[in-house]
Amino acid sequence: MAAVPRALSRLRPRPCPAVLRPCPAGPRGHRGQRGGTTGTGTATALARPRWARPAGAALAFLGGLSLFPRDAEEEEGEDAIILLLKKAKMANVAFMQGQLDNAEKLYKASMSYLLAGDMKEDDNAILEMSLKLASIYAAQKQDKLAIAGYQFCILTLEEKIAKQKDLPEDVLPAEEKANTRLLLGMSLDSYARYLLSVNQLPAAQKMYEKALQIANDVQGETHPQTVVLMNDLATVLDAQGHHDEAYSYVKRAAELARETQHPEEHMVLNNLAAILMHKEDFLQAKQVYKEALKQAQQKGDVASVQHIQEELAELAKRRKGSK
Known part of the structure; x- marks a missing residue:
């Protein structure tokens, strides 16, 4: 059987200009990290997910930050901010280089410092770092912590967006509302990739559907990230045997990739x-x-050249077997 289509590596939007700007969701690793599913399943009815907050989700996920209390000797004021930014930058570097244990400690230290001040749990800077931690736990196969982290981010952002929905422009600018929605989209996308990697295909599909809707609404159909999500939704639909629906999404993604000269059109x-x-x-x-x-x-x-050549060989076998 030929391998199922692969999810693309991410072209990330940078969402909100909050206190800290960690890089967007998910340690991507190498290009081979694109899904991890094989075969196809039976058709599953589509339904919008209705998440129930797990008992003590915020406490379970953020509770570990008590391991990193503020140092009594740390500088205050401007020096403290500089130190905090350095920690965040170091965390991002460690994260991108795959030094996950070090990145985890640095993110926790940064979050602990912010939460010990006046920053709330639903601040976008805290939620971006929480998303990074969830991605780290997913990469480390710490599934309970990963799921708690993803659900904490998604639930908190959904509640925050609901509260912000009717606020007038002079109270909360439209750009800030859009940034929060983009962060939710990133969280849904990252969680979908995790679910795909553990073969929870119907759940991954629902997350991709919601992420794609946000990308369409906020960034538009021609945005590179929207094209990526369209492709990835096709991937998970195809893996479940929904080939016609998958084809409609990937065909449109290919048309948009050609029109916009998407850097991953070949994929x-x-x-x-x-x-x-x-x-x-x-x-x-x-x-x-x-x-x-x-x-x-x-x-x-x-890597893609090798993969495509292998699939061309598989195609030749299937054509021969169908005659």
Whole structure:
């Protein structure tokens, strides 16, 4: 059986200009980290998720910050802010370099300092760092902490957005409301990728649907991130055997990728070809694979070149077996 289409690496929006700006959701690792599912499942009815707050979710997730109390000898005022920004920068560097244990400690230290001051748990800076921690726990296979972290971020942001919805512009600017919605979209996207990696496909689908809706509403259909999410939703639909629905999403993603010169157009085309193969449209699949291979070679994407060549070989076997 051919591998299912792969989720793309992220092209992240930078959401809100809060106190700290950690990089957006999820340690991405290398290009091979794009889903991790195999095979297809049975069709599942779609439903919008109604999350129930897990007992003590905030306490369970943020409680560990007591391990990192403010140092009594730390500077106050401007020096304290400089120290805090340094910690946040170090945390981001460690995170991007895959030094997850170090990044976890630095994020916790930064959050502990902020929460010991006057910053609330639902501040976007706290929630971005909480999202990073959830991604770290997911990478470390600490599933209970990862799930608690993702759900804490999503539930808190949903409640915050509901409260902000009717606030006038002079009280809360539209840009700030949009930033909070983007942060929710990032949280949903990151949680969806985690759910996909542990083969919880219907749940991942629901998270991708919500993330895609936010991206469409806030950034528009042609935004690079919207195209990525469209592709990723197609991935999880295809993995469940919903090939026609998957095709409609990935076909539109491919059209938008071409129109906007998306840097990962070849990967979208690869997914389109895989879904065409699952639909047994072998001739069209071969044409699309060849175009994806040509673009991957031009861009020097060695991993994608190898993957597409393997799928072309699989396509040849399937065509031969269907005769």
